Amino acid sequence: xxxxxxxxYDKTGNPSKEPAWIFRTYAxxxxxxxxxxxxxxxxxxxxxxxxxxxxxxxxxxxxxDHAIARPEIGKVGVPINTLEDFxxxxxxxxxxxxxxxxTINGTSMWLLSLYVAxxxxxxxxxxxxxxxxxxxxxxxxxxxxxxxFPPEHSIRIIVDMYEYCLKRIPKWNxxxxxxxxxxxxGATPVQELAFALATGMAIxxxxxxxxxxxxxxxxxxxxxxxxxxxAGIRFIEEMCKMRAFSDMWEEITKGIYQVKSEKYRRFRYGxxxxxxxxxEEQPENNAWRILIEALGVTLSRDARCRALQLPAWNEALSxxxxxxxxxxxxxxxxxxxxxxxxxxxxxFEGSRVVESKVKDLIENANKEIQKIKEMGGAIKAIENGYxxxxxxxxxxxxxxxxxxxxxxxxxxxxxxxxIPSPLTNDPDxxxxxxxxxxxxxxxxxxxxxxxxxxxxxxxxSLARLEDDAxxxxxxxxASVECAKALVTTGEWADTLRKIFGEYRPSTGVEGQKxxxxxxxxxxxxxKVEKFQKATGARPKIxxxxxxxxxxxxxxxxxxxxxxxxxxDVIYSGIRLTPEEIVQSAVExxxxxxxxxxxxxxxxELAEQIFAELKHYKxxxxxxxxxxxxxxxxxxxxxxxxxxxxTPKDYDLMDVMDRIIDIVTEKIPASV
Amino acid sequence: xxxxxxxxxxxxxxxxxSQGEKYPLAKLISELEKPDSFEFRKVLFKELENSxxxxxxxxxxxxxxxxxxxxxxxxxxxxxxxLQTVPDKKMAVVAIDPSSHISGGSLLGDRTRLSLPVREKRxxxxxQPSQLELGGLNPYTYHxxxxxxxxxxxxxxxxxxxxxxxxxxxxxxxxxxxxxxxxGGDQIQFMKSGIMEVPDAFILNKCDEENLAxxxxxxxxxxxxxxxxxxxxxxxxxxxxxxxxxxxxxQELLDFILKSxxxxxxxxxxxxxxxxxxxxxxxxxxxxxxSQTHFDPNGSFEEVETSAKTEIEKRYK
Numbered sequence: 002x003x004x005x006x007x008x009x010y011d012k013t014g015n016p017s018k019e020p021a022w023i024f025r026t027y028a029x030x031x032x033x034x035x036x037x038x039x040x041x042x043x044x045x046x047x048x049x050x051x052x053x054x055x056x057x058x059x060x061x062x063x064x065x066d067h068a069i070a071r072p073e074i075g076k077v078g079v080p081i082n083t084l085e086d087f088x089x090x091x092x093x094x095x096x097x098x099x100x101x102x103x104t105i106n107g108t109s110m111w112l113l114s115l116y117v118a119x120x121x122x123x124x125x126x127x128x129x130x131x132x133x134x135x136x137x138x139x140x141x142x143x144x145x146x147x148x149x150f151p152p153e154h155s156i157r158i159i160v161d162m163y164e165y166c167l168k169r170i171p172k173w174n175x176x177x178x179x180x181x182x183x184x185x186x187g188a189t190p191v192q193e194l195a196f197a198l199a200t201g202m203a204i205x206x207x208x209x210x211x212x213x214x215x216x217x218x219x220x221x222x223x224x225x226x227x228x229x230x231x232a233g234i235r236f237i238e239e240m241c242k243m244r245a246f247s248d249m250w251e252e253i254t255k256g257i258y259q260v261k262s263e264k265y266r267r268f269r270y271g272x273x274x275x276x277x278x279x280x281e282e283q284p285e286n287n288a289w290r291i292l293i294e295a296l297g298v299t300l301s302r303d304a305r306c307r308a309l310q311l312p313a314w315n316e317a318l319s320x321x322x323x324x325x326x327x328x329x330x331x332x333x334x335x336x337x338x339x340x341x342x343x344x345x346x347x348x349f350e351g352s353r354v355v356e357s358k359v360k361d362l363i364e365n366a367n368k369e370i371q372k373i374k375e376m377g378g379a380i381k382a383i384e385n386g387y388x389x390x391x392x393x394x395x396x397x398x399x400x401x402x403x404x405x406x407x408x409x410x411x412x413x414x415x416x417x418x419x420i421p422s423p424l425t426n427d428p429d430x431x432x433x434x435x436x437x438x439x440x441x442x443x444x445x446x447x448x449x450x451x452x453x454x455x456x457x458x459x460x461x462s463l464a465r466l467e468d469d470a471x472x473x474x475x476x477x478x479a480s481v482e483c484a485k486a487l488v489t490t491g492e493w494a495d496t497l498r499k500i501f502g503e504y505r506p507s508t509g510v511e512g513q514k515x516x517x518x519x520x521x522x523x524x525x526x527x528k529v530e531k532f533q534k535a536t537g538a539r540p541k542i543x544x545x546x547x548x549x550x551x552x553x554x555x556x557x558x559x560x561x562x563x564x565x566x567x568x569d570v571i572y573s574g575i576r577l578t579p580e581e582i583v584q585s586a587v588e589x590x591x592x593x594x595x596x597x598x599x600x601x602x603x604x605e606l607a608e609q610i611f612a613e614l615k616h617y618k619x620x621x622x623x624x625x626x627x628x629x630x631x632x633x634x635x636x637x638x639x640x641x642x643x644x645x646x647t648p649k650d651y652d653l654m655d656v657m658d659r660i661i662d663i664v665t666e667k668i669p670a671s672v
Numbered sequence: 673x674x675x676x677x678x679x680x681x682x683x684x685x686x687x688x689x690s691q692g693e694k695y696p697l698a699k700l701i702s703e704l705e706k707p708d709s710f711e712f713r714k715v716l717f718k719e720l721e722n723s724x725x726x727x728x729x730x731x732x733x734x735x736x737x738x739x740x741x742x743x744x745x746x747x748x749x750x751x752x753x754x755l756q757t758v759p760d761k762k763m764a765v766v767a768i769d770p771s772s773h774i775s776g777g778s779l780l781g782d783r784t785r786l787s788l789p790v791r792e793k794r795x796x797x798x799x800q801p802s803q804l805e806l807g808g809l810n811p812y813t814y815h816x817x818x819x820x821x822x823x824x825x826x827x828x829x830x831x832x833x834x835x836x837x838x839x840x841x842x843x844x845x846x847x848x849x850x851x852x853x854x855x856g857g858d859q860i861q862f863m864k865s866g867i868m869e870v871p872d873a874f875i876l877n878k879c880d881e882e883n884l885a886x887x888x889x890x891x892x893x894x895x896x897x898x899x900x901x902x903x904x905x906x907x908x909x910x911x912x913x914x915x916x917x918x919x920x921x922x923q924e925l926l927d928f929i930l931k932s933x934x935x936x937x938x939x940x941x942x943x944x945x946x947x948x949x950x951x952x953x954x955x956x957x958x959x960x961x962x963s964q965t966h967f968d969p970n971g972s973f974e975e976v977e978t979s980a981k982t983e984i985e986k987r988y989k
Binding site: 200385505507508509510513526529536537538539560561563564565566567568569570571572573574578580581584585586587590616617618619 | 701708784
């Protein structure tokens with residue numbers, strides 16, 4: 002029988018259809034109990050894998066009862082303090098049958114230990130556990146901010162996990178190289194390719210250096226590396242990027258790491274499509290954007306993802322509601338089950354356009370990788386600030402293009418007029434809010450556990466963790482023991498903080514400039530000049546990023562824009578307390594404080610900031626920016642916030658214009 | 673521009689600042705940083721003197737070196753040790769960062785690398801844009817330091833960039849350090865440009881690794897041997913090996929700083945600073961006029977400034 006080119010054949014030569022990718026929804030909020038219900042509902046709706054979102058304290062290694070955790074409990078994910086929370090979270094969910102992805106980095110070892118402890122407690126065969134801990138600490142230093150320890154110790158933890166998993170949970174992916182956030186932070190496709198692959202090599206080099214595996218085991222290890230990427234709106238280019246990824250990974254694993262088995266060289270990846278391009282304006286347009294972005298990573302069989310999660314149409318407004326997540330899941334189901342997408346061999350094989358584009362991406366990405374290699378690899382390029390500065394630069398260029406109307410975003414800088422969306426007219430405003438009282442439940446579970454656990458066992462297991470950390474032993478064993486002894490997330494992380502220290506990476510904003518010269522820029526600069534004439538000094542802004550939310554793009558762009566406008570800018574990076582931010586503003590006698598918050602904790606943090614200003618008897622105006630829903634504006638204004646900027650305010654000079662006006666208003670009193 | 677604060681208000685601000693209140697001090701500094709602050713300076717320093725604050729016992733420490741030498745992180749460690757080990761003393765930091773030449777704006781990032789305790793009255797940190805003077809001090813730094821000396825026992829001044837401008841800091845510091853990194857290759861370049869003769873002491877920072885540190889130490893000390901002939905007394909400046917990562921050498925460096933006394937050159941400081949200012953404002957013509965001006969070396973900057981200006985104006989006619 003003649004084989005037809007448009008038919009897909011399986012290994013035995015029979016016509017077949019490709020199985021669908023794993024459908025996931027990045028989910029988790031409020032507390033373990035609520036999240037458990039959400040997971041079970043999602044699975045019943047046809048979701049085929051779990052993707053757990055953890056709240057910021059869990060990600061940063063703080064228990065819910067830590068002061069810094071309080072405003073963040075259950076906000077952007079589920080809070081996990083002890084094994085008890087995992088018992089609740091996975092109640093009635095057969096973890097041995099699940100493929101569970103945990104978006105966790107700084108505390109990934111701890112969460113995996115809890116998972117293992119839970120499986121052992123349930124009497125399951127631990128070797129059957131399947132899933133992924135994200136554990137890509139490098140992108141945390143660059144883009145997302147939930148790192149804890151310095152690079153060398155973070156890498157050590159990752160290698161410990163590879164060593165442990167290979168022998169005990171062979172189907173687990175101990176780390177997943179996540180270029181997703183790099184694109185969110187402004188990375189071009191070339192940068193996404195280069196930085197992700199350089200990270201992959203850094204991990205493989207560290208594993209090799211440990212020298213704990215035979216070559217066969219090392220090959221298996223390479224086979225366990227998976228990637229988590231971003232798919233943007235330029236979907237043809239994104240599809241080509243995925244093909245480039247596969248080709249380059251093949252070259253790297255075969256050429257540099259001598260992996261003989263084809264199976265272990267395969268580029269395995271999951272996707273979350275881009276949130277950066279989602280707009281707060283006309284949010285209904287986001288539905289189409291998400292569909293198009295999903296096509297980029299599903300259309301081409303040779304570049305098809307293994308797992309997909311789609312954001313919700315309203316993610317630029319707030320956290321999605323369960324209904325919004327359901328809508329996203331339905332899109333995947335339509336794509337996979339209604340269309341004929343999975344019935345064909347690769348559609349783009351032999352396309353000259355695609356081939357040429359892929360070649361181009363590979364060439365440029367290789368150049369960039371070479372540069373990183375010459376610096377001594379990805380870890381060095383983090384420590385010297387190179388990668389971060391490159392991303393801030395790309396982001397500034399992208400924003401300048403949007404501001405100059407060179408990059409069209411429908412509903413944002415073009416075709417702005419429209420009928421308001423009926424989707425947001427629901428009584429809940431189309432957005433989701435975590436019940437502030439729900440944190441009590443988490444705290445109660447935590448205090449109950451602390452009251453009834455065996456204190457001696459806790460102390461012993463933590464002592465072992467400390468010893469093992471000092472003596473270079475694999476930390477997984479002590480961590481699982483800690484999990485079983487009901488140690489808390491904060492206790493685990495604090496013990497290691499004591500030994501490893503905490504990391505502060507470079508902010509990447511220094512030396513950056515904005516490629517923006519327009520009438521608006523001159524207008525703002527004129528106002529700045531007037532201010533300077535009137536007061537004898539440049540306006541001074543302190544840009545602050547309080548709390549545990551590490552998404553610093555907004556703060557970085559404001560810092561760079563303010564400098565461009567002629568301000569003196571003080572920006573000290575992420576994870577500062579409101580006390581630290583106010584102290585900077587007071588000591589510097591700043592004219593304004595600009596605060597960026599994306600985690601939904603704006604009200605609590607505003608209250609803390611104003612309390613601190615009161616302590617210093619300082620009357621410095623404060624403006625807020627971030628994902629702040631309209632209904633919260635009044636509350637923030639009543640606390641004293643002068644202006645609120647949301648993703649709608651993408652025009653950087655409009656923002657600066659409002660800020661200089663606020664600063665100028667104060668002149669009569671301050672001259 | 674007129675003086676912004678009424679007499680009573682100024683007195684209050686000074687009193688509060690002397691008690692470690694940050695906002696009043698910050699406001700005073702902002703006034704000093706303005707151009708034409710002459711009248712304000714006259715009133716302020718007079719008032720300070722009347723209130724018994726003269727800053728004579730305070731020590732000024734200059735930290736200079738190439739960007740990336742880790743000066744800020746090092747200062748962060750020193751501050752931590754200072755607060756822990758010297759409970760009865762106060763310190764201030766002035767960190768100078770370059771400004772943008774396009775917009776004039778600046779990004780002051782030095783706080784990034786320092787983690788300072790909050791509400792701690794014994795330490796005060798202030799950033800300063802270099803006001804388009806690439807590296808080096810800005811025109812108001814000197815007056816800010818004069819003010820800080822009144823309230824703090826130790827003033828650290830940190831400057832970025834490298835070149836002749838950089839060593840400006842040594843002209844107002846009682847003791848100045850050049851911060852370098854192991855095998856940075858800077859030594860030879862510095863030697864050529866004469867910079868090696870300026871600092872009172874050297875710091876090899878980022879000595880995380882022993883062998884590299886030792887190798888660099890020997891290179892540097894050999895280079896410094898050449899100085900023996902030109903340095904009075906023939907003694908070569910000390911070299912400190914430090915690492916923020918391993919905490920190496922931090923306490924030793926702090927102990928050395930704590931033992932420092934206000935330098936004898938303090939008496940000529942006014943002269944040096946006024947010359948610098950006159951040179952910027954009136955060039956060689958001004959300097960010539962200044963050389964004809966007789967002033968009391970112990971007089972205030974503002975008195976000297978007034979007599980210099982009078983002399984210059986006389987010559988203009």
